[in-house]
Amino acid sequence: MSTIAPPHQTFPTTPxxxxxxxxxRIPLSRITRVELRKSLxxxxxxxxxxxxxxxxxxxxxxxxxxxxxxxxxxxxxxxAIGFPMSVILPMVAILSVTAEWSQRSGLTxxxxxxxxxxxxxxxxxxxxxxxVVSMLVAFPVGAVGNVIGSAIHGVPTVWDLGVxxxxxxxxxxxxxxxxxxxxxxxxxxxxxxxVAYLLYAFVAPTLLTFLAINQAWFADLQPWVDPNVSxxxxxxxxxxxxxWAQLAVTTLVWLVVPLAVGVRALVRSEVK
Amino acid sequence: xxxxxGLTKTYGPTLxxxxxxxxxxxxxxxxxxGPNGAGKSTSMRILVGLTRPTSGTATVLGHxxxxxxxxxxxxxxxxxxxxxxxxxTGREILTLSQxxxxxxxxxxEEMLDLVGLTPTESGRRVREYSLGMRQRLGVATAxxxxxxxxxxxxxxxxxxxxxxxxxxxxxxxxxxRGGTVLLSxxxxxxxxxxxxxxxxxxxxxxxxxxxxxDLLAGTGTLVQxxxxxxxxxxxxxxxxxxxxxxxxxxxxxxxxxxxxPELVGRLAxxxxxxxxxxxxxxxxxLEEMFLDLTxxxxxxxAA
Numbered sequence: 001m002s003t004i005a006p007p008h009q010t011f012p013t014t015p016x017x018x019x020x021x022x023x024x025r026i027p028l029s030r031i032t033r034v035e036l037r038k039s040l041x042x043x044x045x046x047x048x049x050x051x052x053x054x055x056x057x058x059x060x061x062x063x064x065x066x067x068x069x070x071x072x073x074x075x076x077x078x079x080a081i082g083f084p085m086s087v088i089l090p091m092v093a094i095l096s097v098t099a100e101w102s103q104r105s106g107l108t109x110x111x112x113x114x115x116x117x118x119x120x121x122x123x124x125x126x127x128x129x130x131x132v133v134s135m136l137v138a139f140p141v142g143a144v145g146n147v148i149g150s151a152i153h154g155v156p157t158v159w160d161l162g163v164x165x166x167x168x169x170x171x172x173x174x175x176x177x178x179x180x181x182x183x184x185x186x187x188x189x190x191x192x193x194x195v196a197y198l199l200y201a202f203v204a205p206t207l208l209t210f211l212a213i214n215q216a217w218f219a220d221l222q223p224w225v226d227p228n229v230s231x232x233x234x235x236x237x238x239x240x241x242x243x244w245a246q247l248a249v250t251t252l253v254w255l256v257v258p259l260a261v262g263v264r265a266l267v268r269s270e271v272k
Numbered sequence: 273x274x275x276x277x278g279l280t281k282t283y284g285p286t287l288x289x290x291x292x293x294x295x296x297x298x299x300x301x302x303x304x305x306g307p308n309g310a311g312k313s314t315s316m317r318i319l320v321g322l323t324r325p326t327s328g329t330a331t332v333l334g335h336x337x338x339x340x341x342x343x344x345x346x347x348x349x350x351x352x353x354x355x356x357x358x359x360x361t362g363r364e365i366l367t368l369s370q371x372x373x374x375x376x377x378x379x380x381e382e383m384l385d386l387v388g389l390t391p392t393e394s395g396r397r398v399r400e401y402s403l404g405m406r407q408r409l410g411v412a413t414a415x416x417x418x419x420x421x422x423x424x425x426x427x428x429x430x431x432x433x434x435x436x437x438x439x440x441x442x443x444x445x446x447x448x449r450g451g452t453v454l455l456s457x458x459x460x461x462x463x464x465x466x467x468x469x470x471x472x473x474x475x476x477x478x479x480x481x482x483x484x485x486d487l488l489a490g491t492g493t494l495v496q497x498x499x500x501x502x503x504x505x506x507x508x509x510x511x512x513x514x515x516x517x518x519x520x521x522x523x524x525x526x527x528x529x530x531x532x533p534e535l536v537g538r539l540a541x542x543x544x545x546x547x548x549x550x551x552x553x554x555x556x557x558l559e560e561m562f563l564d565l566t567x568x569x570x571x572x573x574a575a
Contacts, residue, residue, distance in 0.1 A: 025341035026372065034372045041368075042359035104355035107322065108365075108413065111349050112372045114321040114338040271322040 026113055031122030032129075039096050039130060048092055049130065055084035056138045060145030064152065072150050073158040075165070077142035082169060082235070085134060087201070089173060090180025093127040094193045097184030106271045116267045124181055131177050135170055168237040175231055175251065176201070182255055186262035188269070204228065227254040273298055274319065274421060274454055279328035281314055281476075288314045290476040292328070296454040296469070298420070301447045303467030303484075304456035307566040311476040312456040313351065316425050320349045332421055344373040344417040351425045353410035358399035362389055362409045365398065366416060373417045383412035388438075403430025411442070422446060424455040428462055440466050460562050464488070472558070474565035480558065487558050493533045495540070496549035500525045506543030512536075517560070520548075528553050528560070 039045050059080040067076055097120070100106035113119050150157040179200060183193040205228040212219040223229045223243070227250035233243045274296040281289040289311040296302035306312050317323040319330045321338045330337070332347045340346055356365055366380045384394050387408040398406065407430055414422060422443065428436045443466060447453050457463050463470060470487050472480040480487060494517060497503050507514055507529060514529040526549075529536050533550050540547050 023342040023345050024374075026374070030372065030374060034368055037371070038357075038368065041364050042357060044359055099357060103357040103359075104352070105357045107351050107355040108369065110322060111320050111337075112344045112369065114340070114343060268324060270317070270324075272317070 028118060028122060031113060031118060032125045035096065035122045035126040036129060039092060039126060045095070048088060052085055052088050052134045053137060055088065056081040056141045059084060060141055064145060064149040069153045069155050072146070072153060072155050073160045074142060074146045075160050077145045078139065078161060078169065081138045081142050082173065085138060086173060086176050089131050089134065089177045090197050091194065092130055093177045093180040094184040094197060095190060096123045096127055097181060098188060098190040098193055101188045102190045110271050117263065120185065120263060127177055127181060128174055131174055132170065135173060139166065165237045168234055172231060172234040175234065179255055182259040182262060185266055186258050188266065224249055226250065273334065273452055274332050276315065276319065276330045277328055279315060279318060279330055280326045281318060281323065282326045287476050289318070292473065292478055294471045294478060294481055296452050298452045299447055299450050300468040301443055301453040301455065301466050302469045302471060303463035304454060304471050304473065305460060305463045305562065306458065306473035308458050310473045310565070312473060313425055316349070316351060316423055316456065319423060342373060344369065344419065346419050347421040347423065348414040348417060348419040349423040350410040350414045350427060353403065353406035356398045356406070359397055361395055361397055362401065363394040365409065366412055369413050369416055375417060379416050383416050386415065387412045404432060404435055407431055411439070421452040426457055427455055428457065460559060472562065479565065480561060492528050492530045492553045493536045494526055494528055494549065494551050494553045495536050495547060496520060496524055496526045497545055497547050498524050499545045502543045503540055503545045506539045506545070510539050512539065524548055
């Protein structure tokens with residue numbers, strides 16, 4: 001049994017405000033700031049974000065230690081760093097949505113701001129902010145690794161990524177993050193959404209590639225229906241017009257439509 | 273001020289809330305009384321926009337809850353003190369509310385003082401809190417915006433007797449300063465000691481509604497005797513109706529008679545029956561009605 005300190009028996013609290021005129025509407029910037037804080041203020045949230053930094057350092061170390069010397073280029077480093085990030089960032093997005101249900105904090109969140117789309121918008125902006133900041137941290141880590149690695153192995157430092165390539169990677173990671181966000185909104189359950197994301201990102205590509213290898217008709221179709229193919233293209237950069245079209249189609253079908261369905265269901269759902 | 277009109281909520285074929293209408297006025301504590309599963313929580317969730325009603329309207333301070341620009345400053349609701357992220361500290365949860373409402377940071381400390389959470393306690397994560405501590409934190413989050421209207425679902429749950437007394441004084445004080453308080457409970461006694469107005473709900477329907485004084489007012493007479501037979505004969509002869517109201521101890525019975533104590537005393541005298549007790553049945557009607565509701569619910573859940 002826990003003992004509770006005897007509560008104060010006096011109530012020096014401010015009296016209820018019998019006000020004239022109504023207070024100002026809560027701005028979206030404030031919602032975003034609070035949601036950003038909520039992604040960081042639990043141990044789980046903190047370590048999830050810290051793991052992005054830790055993983056980028058570990059990945060850089062692994063490249064220096066194990067990569068063949070002819071592959072000491074900046075893109076090798078960013079690719080190695082980008083992989084753990086493409087797993088962790090969507091998880092941050094998923095949990096930011098599903099925690100309101102699994103931890104039932106939605107009872108507070110959705111009564112402080114009784115417009116669920118505004119909360120979702122705030123969460124989306126907050127998670128994209130986290131993604132951008134993570135990448136701002138990760139790219140310099142990779143750059144430092146590139147300088148150190150090439151010095152250790154006595155090879156010239158190769159900078160084979162331009163600003164455009166970097167922007168492609170940022171776009172690719174943001175897209176993956178939004179897929180996680182969509183799954184969180186659609187499923188409203190941490191476990192279900194995490195499993196769904198792992199299926200989406202790791203199981204489905206293998207199966208679909210296998211199908212494409214064995215079925216010629218699917219090989220031509222795959223870039224149009226398999227979001228992983230078009231998103232992979234984004235990570236490699238230099239998209240052709242057709243590839244942009246493929247990306248637009250898969251994003252519409254696998255991200256925009258399910259997100260719209262999920263938001264509609266979430267807004268109408270009961271928060272218990 | 274809370275106004276609920278014709279609120280109905282169905283889940284498939286089940287009527288959870290059935291045409292519920294009531295108001296909660298400023299300066300008064302309104303008790304929302306009903307057995308578990310009667311529709312109290314659903315009604316409260318509809319009131320604050322967490323559940324969509326099938327039909328009917330609910331307004332707070334004249335507006336739909338969802339139309340309030342910064343609801344935390346005007347209406348605060350405590351539905352379930354356990355519904356917090358278990359990994360956050362109490363202070364952090366309070367800080368999130370303070371920031372979202374745009375209040376000065378000092379309010380966090382004030383509220384922790386008010387509800388009696390020490391710095392050590394507020395620095396701990398909520399998963400380590402007892403239910404009583406969660407209720408205190410919930411009250412702190414409810415009061416931080418100094419709202420005019422308070423809506424609380426079973427706020428006494430998990431509190432020790434001292435805590436219940438504290439909660440009662442706090443809500444009383446809020447109403448006395450002109451605030452509106454709506455609180456629910458499944459315990460008649462709890463509502464009786466604090467509420468000015470009572471709304472009784474059972475099976476989703478309002479079964480009684482009024483001031484506590486009206487609802488508890490003289491609904492007949494309670495009479496106790498060892499001689500049930502002759503007394504009943506006398507009552508029947510005079511055409512006075514009654515119901516059995518339990519057995520206080522072996523050999524004795526209590527009847528609730530639909531007549532004032534003087535008439536019942538005279539009839540007992542004429543029937544030459546010795547009485548063990550004779551008093552106005554304050555609240556006995558309400559209690560009986562409430563017991564009936566509870567018994568119904570229990571039968572249903574047992575079936």
